[in-house]
Amino acid sequence: MLDKIQKDREKRQSAWEAVINYFRKRSLYMLHYCTGCGAIELPPIMTSRWDMERFGIAPMATPRQADILLVTGYASQKTIKRLIYTYEQMPNPKWVLGFGSCTINGGIYWDSYNVINKLDRYIPIDLFISGCMPRPQSILSAMKKLQEMIGKGEAKGYERYKQNYEWYKKNQRKLLERETPFLDGGEK
Amino acid sequence: MxxxxxxxxxxxxxxxxxxxxxxxxxxxxxxxxxxxxxxxxxxxxxxxxxxxxxxxxxxxxxxxxxxxxxxxxxxxxxxxxxxxxxxxxxxxxxxxxxxxxxxxxxxxxxxxxxxxxxxxxxxxxxxxxxxxxxxxxxxxxxxxxxxxxKKKFYSDSMYYFALNVLGGMALMLGIWLVFKNTQTLDIKTSISILLSHKASIHTFWLLIPFFIAFLVKSAAYPFHVWAPRAHSSAPADFSPFISGIMIKFGIFGILLFIYPLLSKGFIPGTYHGVPTTAYFLSWLGIITSIVATVLAFSENNMKRLMAYSSVANVGYILTAIFLTTPLGIEGGIFHTINHMIFKVIIFITLAAVYFRTGTADMSKLGGIAYKMPITFMTFLIGIIAAAGIFPMNGFTSKWIIFQAILEKHFYLMAVAMFFASTGAFLYLYRALHSIFLGQIKPEHRDSVKEVPFLMQIPMWIGMILIISIGVFPGLVLKPLIPFFNSIGLPAKYILTSLSKLPGSFGQLNTLNAAIIFGFAAVLVTILFFVVAKHHKKPFMDNYTAGEDPKDWGVDENRYQFAYGFYQPFEKKFLPFFKRSVDMFWQYFGFYTKHLGEWFNNIFKDDNNFGYIAIIGIVIIFIFGGFVL
Amino acid sequence: MIFLILLKAFLITLWVVFIGLLFLGIGRKITARIQKRYGPPFYQQFIDVIKLLAKESIWHHWIMILGAIMALGGLIATALHVPIAGILPYDSNGPIFLVLYLSAIGYLGMAMGVSASGNPNAPLGIGRALTLMLGYEIPFAAVLIIFMGLTKSSYFLQIAQSQAGGILHWNFIRYPLAFIGAEIAVQAMMAEKPFDQMIAPAEIASGPLVEWPGKFLGLGMIQMGVSVFIETAIITNLFLGPSHNILDFTLKQFGIYFIALCINAVMPRFKIENAAIYLWTIPLGLGLLQMLITFVL
Structure with a gap:
């Protein structure tokens, strides 16, 4: 009996979520964290050439209002701290787009002493866009894909972050509080 | 009894x-x-x-x-x-x-x-x-x-003293002139005797001393310089009295003696049905409020800022009264009463802040509202009234003043008054933000708490009064009906119900408007609490462009915007306003002091020339008096 | 009786919010088309508001909530006093001074709420907005006073009805200088370019709204829609003649908004003090000139 009530409630909630998800996917406010060279690909998407506003995606100035955190390019020892701070200031639900190969594996800077190779270990990334640089078309298709995922309720990076908070924090601490220099080698 | x-x-x-x-x-x-x-x-x-x-x-x-x-x-x-x-x-x-x-x-x-x-x-x-x-x-x-x-308040209080003694002397001179002309000292009788004289331009000179006396007391331009100084040096719990009550005696004097004379055509010449003198004095009221408003923008001391606000409000009152129409008098008296209430309340909240923090510098305050919510609410309602925004009492009297100006078709005057009235938002918001909102200083976080209940009583009473007069202006205007009848207020301007504001260009039902406002507020409140959840965050968890404030040594003190609030505006306009009158009074004081020293030197001289000269002059005056 | 008034008020509120958000949405579309973009769908603003209301919010102090409620509540109450093709919840006739001073409580609420968020960018933006307000209120007041003087009433309804009898009696043809002055003032009132110093996303991180997340921003958006509605409705009542039905009125409103949008799309931004000086010279000069022509000559 209790199970049934529980199930009913979940069903109702998921129906509600589905409705809300429709609105969520059609209205995305984006905070672009322009760390590296990738930022140059954003103006064509925002302006007349590709016009992302037609999908309801608009740039925003502060993390408090943003839904998507767009990390364009590599994150370094210094920027990762700001990135985490900004991510944690965004209210739920929120998603992160990793932009370019650098966010996946360090890209061409993979052996640099201060580039973070796997960004996914520090903040939960919902979708990567591969390429160096990714073309505007691929960014747009990534956005469409993200919208699709949001609509289906698949993009749950923020919940992953909440569930595995200790793990993420451990990784972050390892990075931010390390005392030995990177040049000595070791995992980044 | x-x-x-x-x-x-x-x-x-x-x-x-x-x-x-x-x-x-x-x-x-x-x-x-x-x-x-x-x-x-x-x-x-x-x-x-x-x-x-x-x-x-x-x-x-x-x-x-x-x-x-x-x-x-x-x-x-x-x-x-x-x-x-x-x-x-x-x-x-x-x-x-x-x-x-x-x-x-x-x-x-x-x-x-x-x-x-x-x-x-x-x-x-x-x-x-x-x-x-x-x-x-x-x-x-x-x-x-x-x-x-205290010595440190000497120069500030001297402004008050010198100007008010000047006013007192002017009043004495005026009374002597009136006595000389009418052979009576009774106020009412002398007014009727003066009115029976033939109006001429010389009668204008008779009134000059009274203008000086009453305008000094009500801190009108160009005598406003004493008001901010007196307020800032007075004890915190006495400032309400200066602003709320003392400057109103000037208004009272004008209503008592000058208004009956001017409105009956004591001085010849009218402009659109208003005595020319009164018309210019009405503009003096507008100038007072504009100058005070602009000077208040750059003020850092909260008591001085509110003192300028008082001067600006006196400007409105003078404008209304010098229209010398019954509706203008109604608006002027109503605004006098409303200003008494809300300005006393505002100064009491400032005194409460001073009581807990010991400073009147707005840049040293901030975030007090989080520790003193009742004081904050009182201040908020007070400044809403002071800005003349709707559900509070300041609006009701400003409405009548505007109607009185429009009744006489002084459209340019109404535009100028709009300037002062809008400018009030600027400095009042500045006070609200710098004292009560923003980041709370670390040194105030633990030490500041709400004032005890005894001190809250006047705040509660004030809040109730401000809102209830705002919604039911008849609470004040109805008991005053006998007075308005005596000055000949037309029947259409007399309140028919508690909540119907009269006016020449239309009436306003304040109760209905308040109901609509309450309805809208309830609607939005329901909407706010029905939709998604909200979580409380500490104040320093704030947008900092991705930087952790701790890394940069940024604390609450540095994350508060307090200096140079309207800097672009000040840069352009303030020099003009600051120079003119202050400089005049400074030079006035300077030369008066020199004159005094000169007289002093006469008596200090070894030869007795000074004594002889003075005694001679006095004798000439005495005999002259007999001869005249 | 009172229930009837409240029911009417509720329906008008829904209409005002609907039209306000619709205008904002269409405005985005038009701006996009001027910039040779495809642009979002016209109902985008509704989607944004619903999403924002469903989004989790953070707050720093209850004064923020009080401010948000005061802001929207004050503006809705203002909108309920502006006649929409003569329709009002009760027979207030649209008192002008009440509308001016009631909308101020909305702006004060907003200012208070954002100040309580503790971010210095917010009061910075508000300071700019208030300086701008000092600029546009004066020419706007001058224009209002011209029509108050002409009709000997301080009601919007009377001013609208005084223009009855064909387009040649409409005030924007009879008093063109006042119309231009009021248009410029309204441009500033809507904070459209060249008067958008208070928002300035790249400079002060969207100014007042810097710490307004989720439903605060949602309410803020509704408030923006309502204020666009009020401002266009005021101009429509003043200049564009009496309206026969709501549709007529709304189309006129949209015309006003369309002009503002077109100017917005192609203009850069004033400096703060320059904006105030500009507003005190050109629009105020036009207003005073019109006053001179109307009442003195």
Whole structure:
């Protein structure tokens, strides 16, 4: 009996979520964290050439209002701290787009002493866009894909972050509080 | 029962008793003050409606052949002022009783009771002698209170003293001129005798001393310079009295003596049905409010800022009164009463902030609202009223003033008044933000807490009064109907119900508007709490462009925007406003001092030329007087 | 009786919010088309508001909530006093001074709420907005006073009805200088370019709204829609003649908004003090000139 009530409630909630998800996917406010060279690909998407506003995606100035955190390019020892701070200031639900190969594996800077190779270990990334640089078309298709995922309720990076908070924090601490220099080698 | 006599004598007695026996004991002093004001309030309350009531005191003083009779005559205008003065002082006393625990408190009770008894003389005097006695008797104790016996306040309080003594002397000169022209000292009689004279431009000179006296007291341009200085140096719990009550005596004087003369065409020349002199004085009111508004933008001291706000409001009142129309008088008196209430409330909240923090510099404050919510709410309602925004009392009187200006078709004046009225938002928001909102300073985080309940009482009463008069303006205007009838207010401008504001260009039902506002607020509140959740975050978890404030040593002190608030505006316009009048009075003071030194030197000289010269001049004057 | 008034008020509120958000949405589309973009769908603003209301919010102090409620509540109450093709919840006739001073409580609420968020960018933006307000209120007041003087009433309804009798009696043809002055003032009132210093996303991180997340921003958006509605409705009542039905009125409103949008799309931004000086010279000069022509000559 209790199970049934529980199930009913979940069903109702998921129906509600589905409705809300429709609105969520059609209205995305984006905070672009322009760390590296990738930022140059954003103006064509925002302006007349590709016009992302037609999908309801608009740039925003502060993390408090943003839904998507767009990390364009590599994150370094210094920027990762700001990135985490900004991510944690965004209210739920929120998603992160990793932009370019650098966010996946360090890209061409993979052996640099201060580039973070796997960004996914520090903040939960919902979708990567591969390429160096990714073309505007691929960014747009990534956005469409993200919208699709949001609509289906698949993009749950923020919940992953909440569930595995200790793990993420451990990784972050390892990075931010390390005392030995990177040049000595070791995992980044 | 002798009401006025009792209040005056009791005031002097209590002052003496406190000064002799309880000088060190502030609590007993304030309790006596509260009892005195409360008792007087009740006594005065019984006099409503008895407008023929008077008290005559025998005297043995002769002026020429005339035996001076001291008569205190009850009158509507004086009564409404008196009731407000004693009511406000009563609640102010409650606040001060709590305030007396702080080290910033001074025992000003003996002087204050003297002032209150003097106010009775001013408000109910039937003749000029008593009026003048009350006037001087009001000026002096205030000087000692403002000064606080401290050297650092000397120059600030000197502005008050010099200008008000100038006003007092002007008043004496004026009274002498009136006496010379009419051979009577009775105010009402002298007005009717003056009016029976043939109007000529010379009568204008007769009124000049009175203008100076009353405009100085009400801190109008160009005499406004004393107001911010006196407010900032006065004890925090006395500032409400200066702003709320003392500057209103100037208004009272104008209503008592100048308005009846001007409105009956005492000075020839009219402009669109308004005496030309009054028209220019009306513009003087507009200039007062604009200058005060602009000067308030750059003020960092909260008491000075609010003092400028008072000056601006006096500007509105003067504008309305000098229209010399019944509707203008209605608006002016109504705004006087409303300003008394909300400005006293604002200064009381500032005193409460001062009580807890000990500073009046807005840049040293911030975030006080989070620790003192009641004080904050009171201040908020007070400034909404001061800005003349709708559900508060400031709006209702401003509405009538605008209607009075439009009734006379002075459209340019209305535009100029809009400027001052909109400018009020700027400095009031600045005060709201810098004192009460933003980041709270680390040193205030633990030490500041809400004031005790005793000090909250006046705030609660004030909030209730401000809102209820805002929604039901009839609460004030209805009891005043006999007075408005006596000045000939047309029937269409007299309130028909509690909540219907009269006006020349249309009426307003404040109750309906308030219901609509309440409805909208409830609707939005429901919407806000029905939709998604909200979580509380600490204040320093704030947008910092991705930087952790700790890394940069940024604390609450540095994350508060307090300096140069309207810097672009100040940069462009302030130099013009700041120079003109302040410089004039500084030079005035400078040369007066030199003149004094010159006279001083005459007497210090070894040869007795100075004495001989002075005595000679005096003798010439005396004989001249006989000859004339 | 009172229930009837409240029911009417509720329906008008829904209409005002609907039209306000619709205008904002269409405005985005038009701006996009001027910039040769495809642009979001016209109902985008509704999607944004619903999403924002469903989004989790953070707050720093209850004064923020009080401010948000005061802001929207004040503006809705204002909108309920502006006649929409003569329709009002009760027979207030649209008192002009009430509308001016009631909308101020909305702006004050907003200012208070954002100040309580503790971010210095917010009061910075508000300071700019208030300086701008000092600029545009004066020419706007001058224009209002011209029509108050002409009709000897301080009601919007009377001013609208005084223009009855064909397009040649409409005020924007009879008093063109006042119309241009009011248009410029309204441009500033809507904070459209060249008067958008208070928002300035790249400079002060969207100014007042810097710490307004989720439903606060949602309410803020509704408030923006309502204020666009009020401002266009005021101009429509003043200049564009009496309206026969709501549709007529709304189309006129949209015309006003369309002009503002077109100017917005092609203009750069004033400096703050320059904006105030500009507003005190050109529009105020036009207003005073019109006053001179109307009442003196």
């Amino acid at each position: 002798i009401t006025f006599g009792t209040i005056v004598i009791l005031g002097i007695l209590i002052s003496l008793i406190i000064w002799l026996f309880f000088r060190e004991n502030k609590v007993i002093s304030w309790i006596l003050f509260i009892l005195y004001t409360g008792f007087s309030f009740v006594l005065l309350l019984r006099l409503y409606g008895q407008w023929q009531y008077y008290e005559a005191f025998k005297s043995i003083i002769y002026l020429g052949n005339i035996k001076i009779k001291f008569t205190l005559q009850n009158n509507m205008l004086g009564w409404i002022f008196a009731i407000l003065i004693f009511g406000i002082s009563f609640f102010n006393g409650l606040f001060s009783l709590g305030f007396s625990k702080s080290k910033y408190s001074k025992n000003i009770v003996p002087l204050w009771t003297l002032i209150l008894s003097a106010s009775i003389l001013i408000l109910f005097a039937k003749d000029f002698i008593l009026f003048f006695v009350g006037w001087e008797y009001l000026t002096w104790p205030v000087f000692f209170i403002v000064n606080q016996g």
